[in-house]
Amino acid sequence: MGRKFFVGGNWKCNGTTEEVKKIVAILNDAKVPSQDVVDVVVSPPFVFLPLVQSLLRSDFHVAAQNCWVKKGGAYTGEVSAEMLVNLGVTWVIIGHSERRALLGESNEFVGDKVAYALSQGLKVIACVGETLEQRQAGSTVDVVAAQTKAIAERISDWTNVVVAYEPVWAIGTGKVATPAQAQEVHFELRKWLKENVSAEVAESTRIIYGGSVNGANSKELAGQPDVDGFLVGGASLKPEFVDIINSATVKSE
Numbered sequence: 001m002g003r004k005f006f007v008g009g010n011w012k013c014n015g016t017t018e019e020v021k022k023i024v025a026i027l028n029d030a031k032v033p034s035q036d037v038v039d040v041v042v043s044p045p046f047v048f049l050p051l052v053q054s055l056l057r058s059d060f061h062v063a064a065q066n067c068w069v070k071k072g073g074a075y076t077g078e079v080s081a082e083m084l085v086n087l088g089v090t091w092v093i094i095g096h097s098e099r100r101a102l103l104g105e106s107n108e109f110v111g112d113k114v115a116y117a118l119s120q121g122l123k124v125i126a127c128v129g130e131t132l133e134q135r136q137a138g139s140t141v142d143v144v145a146a147q148t149k150a151i152a153e154r155i156s157d158w159t160n161v162v163v164a165y166e167p168v169w170a171i172g173t174g175k176v177a178t179p180a181q182a183q184e185v186h187f188e189l190r191k192w193l194k195e196n197v198s199a200e201v202a203e204s205t206r207i208i209y210g211g212s213v214n215g216a217n218s219k220e221l222a223g224q225p226d227v228d229g230f231l232v233g234g235a236s237l238k239p240e241f242v243d244i245i246n247s248a249t250v251k252s253e
């Protein structure tokens with residue numbers, strides 16, 4: 001069985017109530033392939049989760065952009081996995097490079113978060129990716145392997161995990177990885193999963209690409225055999241997100 005295409009929209013720390021209503025209205029009107037063909041998940045900031053849940057079409061799903069590493073309690077400013085479950089949120093993005101870089105989230109901390117979120121029943125979009133310096137030093141594969149290893153050491157069931165490969169140098173820069181560059185790292189990640197987890201997990205786990213994906217480049221990227229979808233930042237707040245969702249059809253052409 002093939003891997004179902006996955007398109008996530010990471011809204012990051014953007015939006016007002018009015019803007020959220022506008023983008024949801026666009027999504028609700030969009031003509032896209034059915035849920036059997038593509039998983040669509042949008043990730044608003046925490047404060048807009050209930051609003052988006054109340055307005056968004058039922059074939060699209062909602063993700064939080066982060067959650068706390070363990071059971072809630074005296075952790076001022078944090079939101080726990082249990083709270084997300086209580087709200088009916090099904091997905092969470094964990095280990096985004098902005099959190100790794102700006103908030104100091106280590107590989108181990110990210111791995112612990114992934115494990116805890118899964119244990120509470122959330123599905124996880126786990127982000128990995130190298131910086132420009134790491135790429136230039138030739139350590140891209142080592143970096144993403146170490147990030148993936150810290151997750152693999154802490155979980156046994158990959159059914160509810162999507163891995164997002166997001167090269168830091170491509171995020172928000174307009175500098176997209178070439179289809180060949182994306183394919184190469186996705187292939188290496190899948191190989192790592194095969195050698196270190198299992199052939200089944202390698203074959204079934206979706207590895208999606210993130211970093212300056214837009215309506216003009218998504219089809220070509222989607223054409224790569226190991227690219228199973230996208231995690232979209234800036235363009236997920238625009239009508240072209242619909243075109244990116246529709247690049248799912250490339251897989252069946």
Ligand SMILES: O=C(CO)COP(=O)(O)O
Nearest residue numbers: 010171172211212233234
């Ligand atoms: O970080 C990203 C998605 O999580 C990618 O952001 P951009 O699409 O804005 O480059």
